[in-house]
Amino acid sequence: MFIKAACIVLLVLFIVDKANCDSSLSVDKHDIKLKLKENTTVNIILGSDYEPVNDTLNIIIQHTDIAAINITSLDLNVLNENYSLNVQAIGAGKTDIYSNTTYNRTNVDDVYFRITVYKAAALDTLSTVIGWIYFAAWSISFYPQVYINWKRKSVIGLNFDFLSLNIVGFLLYSVFNLGLYYIPEVKEEYSARYPRGLNPVQVNDIFFAVHAVILTCFTLFQCCVYDRGEQRVSITARIILAIFGVFIGISAIIAGCAVIHWLDFLYYCSYVKLTITLIKYIPQAYMNYKRKSTVGWSIGNILLDFTGGMLSVLQMILNAYNYDDWQSIFGDPTKFGLGVFSVAFDVFFMFQHYLFYKDSRYEDKC
Numbered sequence: 632m633f634i635k636a637a638c639i640v641l642l643v644l645f646i647v648d649k650a651n652c653d654s655s656l657s658v659d660k661h662d663i664k665l666k667l668k669e670n671t672t673v674n675i676i677l678g679s680d681y682e683p684v685n686d687t688l689n690i691i692i693q694h695t696d697i698a699a700i701n702i703t704s705l706d707l708n709v710l711n712e713n714y715s716l717n718v719q720a721i722g723a724g725k726t727d728i729y730s731n732t733t734y735n736r737t738n739v740d741d742v743y744f745r746i747t748v749y750k751a752a753a754l755d756t757l758s759t760v761i762g763w764i765y766f767a768a769w770s771i772s773f774y775p776q777v778y779i780n781w782k783r784k785s786v787i788g789l790n791f792d793f794l795s796l797n798i799v800g801f802l803l804y805s806v807f808n809l810g811l812y813y814i815p816e817v818k819e820e821y822s823a824r825y826p827r828g829l830n831p832v833q834v835n836d837i838f839f840a841v842h843a844v845i846l847t848c849f850t851l852f853q854c855c856v857y858d859r860g861e862q863r864v865s866i867t868a869r870i871i872l873a874i875f876g877v878f879i880g881i882s883a884i885i886a887g888c889a890v891i892h893w894l895d896f897l898y899y900c901s902y903v904k905l906t907i908t909l910i911k912y913i914p915q916a917y918m919n920y921k922r923k924s925t926v927g928w929s930i931g932n933i934l935l936d937f938t939g940g941m942l943s944v945l946q947m948i949l950n951a952y953n954y955d956d957w958q959s960i961f962g963d964p965t966k967f968g969l970g971v972f973s974v975a976f977d978v979f980f981m982f983q984h985y986l987f988y989k990d991s992r993y994e995d996k997c
Contacts, residue, residue, distance in 0.1 A: 657741035665720040694726035723955035766835035769939035773846035775931030788927015792868040792914035800907035937977035943970035
């Protein structure tokens, strides 16, 4: 009898609470992009079940140096029609604007929006154009090597340690990009950690990473069907890859056990990718030095990779300036580091090809 009575009391309380909280409000847009000093209007919309209540709607700006609104509170007891807020962009960056009520008598879960403020529309457009150009340059950079392999029917001169590190690196980079761009929980973790930062992963980053995996896999297939001489993946490379595998495996387990956030796991993947970028060119550079030749190693690959790396770094700097968001560079160290280190190694390979071994007549043998 006691349990039955308690259930009845809880049901009555729920009905009473529901009666007091059945009013709802929303806004007509949740994502707003403005140029610095511009303003826009956000409409607060009354739900079909809305009834004036003795309550106050409080509107809260996360970063008051980025956006300003004409009013920060509304008396819901006299609100009987849709209301318009004037929002002005006063500083570059990103901020959330959300709300709560004094007595919790109205559902305001949908009364929120995000403001993204940029300094110049031309820089925003230029950043997009640069992003797709470097995506094209980096993506096309895989094809000269594929073509040379096909033309020579040989992969002699292409280092297998480089390829094995490359495929693992791009797989992990794809995991990082896909996770940070598509998984809601990860995006929420990133926003909580970098509340003023923009998501550093863009669509072209995803296309590049996935395309790189596909083309690298095809190059590995060529290594299986074309003449490769006595070339093999070295024991050193195998040990390094095993260490990376153990590290990523343990990281995935502790993330699954909620010891670390999945965002941290993705960062660990990106750090391994960055480490691979630091070391993956060394076997190829040493092989070129040992052979005193770059025959079999495509300089077209290097020139396009150099172009992509320079433009990638330029895009990040433009975005950081335009949105006053230098945190985005440090929020995605893999993308920034990938560009910087790729450029450094590409310059070294250019010296090898055009200066050190420019007169090489190395025969296709090991």
